[in-house]
Structures are given as structure tokens and as C-alpha cells.
Amino acid sequence: VEYYRRLILASPYKDTYAYVRAEMTELSERGHTEKAIGILENYLKRWRRTNHEYAMVCFDLAELYGKLGNSTKRLYYLVQSAISDVYSSSKENNSLRFLAGELFDQGDVERAYNYMNVSIEDANFYGTRLRNIQNAYILPRIFSAYIVQQHTQRMHIFGLLVAVSVVAIALIVAVFFIWRYLRRYRKTHVQMVLMNKQLNNAVDDLSKVNAQLCEANNIREEYIARFLELGSNLIDQAEEKRRIYNRLAREKRMDELYTELKNNSFTQVATSEYYINFDTAFLNIYPNFVAGVNQLLRNDARIEPKGDERLTTELRILALIRLGITDNARISSILRASLTTVYTYRSKLKARAINHSSFEDDVKKIG
Structure with missing residues (x-):
């Protein structure tokens, strides 16, 4: 390293x-x-944020400020480097991983976990084993802390549910004693009937809540199983393809191997199966979604799925918006469509809506 650094320093190109x-x-x-x-x-100062050199220089500055013990400046330049990597569309980056570690040390576990996931995705996209190895050193600590945090949150929610249940039981007991008190001291038939009706309503509400909780649990278990099965099937199919490719390559049947590699039927079948599972899962949760969307559109612009399809591409985009996913890039990635397609569909749907400005907010309210 010292030798090559000396060669660089001896170079006449001092502005590189x-x-x-x-x-x-x-x-x-x-x-x-x-x-x-x-x-x-x-x-x-010579570079803009859209240049990859800007990101690299910011990362070097972060390292130097870290060496001086200036954590504030180190964090600032790590952030600037990560932003520049995004602007320059660079997947081969270092700063996001270090930024995740810095945030983890400051106690911001959730953001550290999210940034680490993005860093891993970038490393997998770029295909660098070195970055994956570097990520592997810090990921277990962040992941463990994230799991602990999630567990703590779940326990907090469970505690709230227990408290609400106790309050509900206390209210039922209170209603019961009030009812007894009124029967004993006032002896009025009208009041006794009224309190009995209120008690029955409370029991009915609890029964409905219990039924909804049971239904939610059943839906969750059904669709966890559905998507696990889908993932397992895709893995099995991919493994079978890999065996075929290995066999053709081993037997030097290159024409057949090339033909197999050009064949996109596997991707088409997998995509179709993915859409079918998504449509079925979503419509089982929101069975009136298509009708609800059409109520928001003009009569001449309503959407009717054709043939065997349960949802069209337009309806799938609106379905993701109903689930809280509004970013075009995420929608494009989930539906395997281009950003232009997603943007165009969203613009056309708003233009066809009765109320353009509140259309997507109205979609989010469909039950």
C-alpha cells in the first residue's frame, strides 16, 4: 500500500x-x-452531490473527524455521503453501513436497522462479497437490538390490552351492581329494562370485538401460510432451474443452456402466481374494495377486471395505497412495473376521480 501511495504522490496529476x-x-x-x-x-467544493466523488470525499472527512473524536462532524459527513450515494445512484457505498452503526451507538435502533437493510440490499445488487462480509460484522448486534425493541413494544401493547380488558370487566361489574341497586331501591320496571339493555349491548360489543379479533388472527395465520408456501414454491422452482442449468453446462450442451436462459416462462409463471396470491389475500381482507373504488370514480371511468383477473394493475396500485404504501418506487418494486407506469396510472386515476384532490385519501378509507 505504501509503495503504491508513493507512486500516486509522484504523479503530476495532483487534482485527481x-x-x-x-x-x-x-x-x-x-x-x-x-x-x-x-x-x-x-x-x-469542486464536486456536486450528484457526483460519486462527493460521496467518497465526505466519507473520508467523516473518518478523519472520527479520528479527532468529533462525533458530530463525523455523523454530519456520513449523512452527506449517504445522501450523495443516493443522488449519484451508487450502490457500491460504505457510508450507509457506518451511519447505521453510528445511529445504533446513539440508541436509534429502528433507523439503524432500516439503514442496514438498505446497505445489504445495495451490496446484493452491486454483487460485492466484501460489503456483505463487512455488513455481517455489525448486523447481528443491530438485529438483536431491533428484535428486543420489537418485543418490548409488543409487551407494551399486550399490557395495554390487558388494562383495557380489566377496565371493560370493571365496567361490566359496575353496570351489574348499578342494575342491582336500581332494582332494589327504585323498583321501577323501566329503569331495570334500560340497564338490562345496556348490559346486553356491552356483551354484544365484546362479542363483536372478540369475533373481529378471532377473524383477524385467522386471516393473519392464513396469509402467513400462503406467502410462506409461495416463497417455498419459488425456491423449489429456482432450485430445479439451477439443477437443469448445471447439468446442461456440465454436459457442454451450450445451445440448450442458452435457450433455457432466454426462456422467461419461469418469471412469467412466478409473477402470475404472485399476483394471484396478492389479489386473493387483499380481496379477502377488503372484499368490497373494487366497489368502493368505483364509487370514487366517474360513471364512465369505472374499473371492471376482465377474464380471470381479480385485480387490474390500476387496482393493485390503489390496493397498495390502501395498505399505506404511497411511494412510487416501492409500488414499482412490489408490482414489478416501471416507475413511469406507476406514475402514469396514478395520474390517470386522479383525473378520472370525482374528487381529484382527495382521491387517494378517500381510497385509504375504503373498508
């Missing part, structure tokens, strides 16, 4: 990132870290 980084490293190792920071900050 490689030269500036080599000079910065040399100064830092000699104890002149603040001077190295000054050089990098001046060099940073």
Missing part, C-alpha cells in the same frame, strides 16, 4: 481524487489530521 486521498492519508498518518481535513474540505 486518488492523489488528494493519498496526500490526505500521508498527512493523517504523520499526525497532521486537521491539515488533511482542510485539503479535503477545499477539494469537496
